[in-house]
Amino acid sequence: RLPPAVVLKELETWLPGHLSKTADTEFPRLVKLLELLPELQECLDDAARVKIRHFVENLPGSETASLFPSITAVELIHDSVSVLLEKITKDPAAIARMKEICEVYRARSKDIPGEILEYIVSSYESALSFDQANTLGEDLIIPNAKAFSKDFTRRIISAVENGQVNGSFQVSSVLSVLKLAEILSPEEFDECLLSTSKATTYRTHLHNPPVRVTQEEPSTAPLGVE
Secondary structure (H helix, E strand, O other), rough: OOOOOHHHHHHHHHHHHHHOOOOHHHEEEEEEEHHHHHHHHOOOOOOHHHHHHHHOOOHHHHHHHHHHHHHHHHHHHHHHHHHHHHHHHHHOHHHHHHHHHHHHHOOOOOOOOHHHHHHHHHHHHOOHHHHHHHHHHHHHHHHOHOHHHHOHHHHHHHHHOOOHHHHOOOOOHHHHHHHHHHHOOOOHHHHHHHHOOOOOOOOOOOOOOOOOOOOOOOOOOOOOOO
């Protein structure tokens, strides 16, 4: 009901003193407030900034997904994103955590950060088992196919060189979804897949499969008969 400038001035006066009494359980609200009103970052002192970064870097896994988009939007704590990501990737449930984060970004119609896409692609390239390749493909690549850049898309296609990816159940679906996403033009998609040693295996996924040359069978017609 009040003019925004009046509310902002009141908040700038109230927030610094309030933070010293704020329990960690209330910090998710603070992060979301800073996302909505980035101007408030300017009124925080060094002690408050350290406290917020500490909270983010030690965020419980159960709260990561819902808060991650807000964290990446607040410039003040952007440096803490890499620390949080490293913590997530070392979690035994890393793929599940990343799946949750990506779902939140899609629900908010926001772009998935490049750091997360890099994790997905590099993990797929270096998959150590069929199960890991299947889970990455089904939970992280297929639902987010349109989020990958051309470079990321090429790397995912080239990952068929990894035996664990090549032998996984989901690899065919991954290629089909990437083809339909049209991040790469038909020519670029075909060129990338043909550059792999598995091009023959995935021939049906090409936009324009090369014509197969078959050896002409000898004629069985009697001599002298055309």
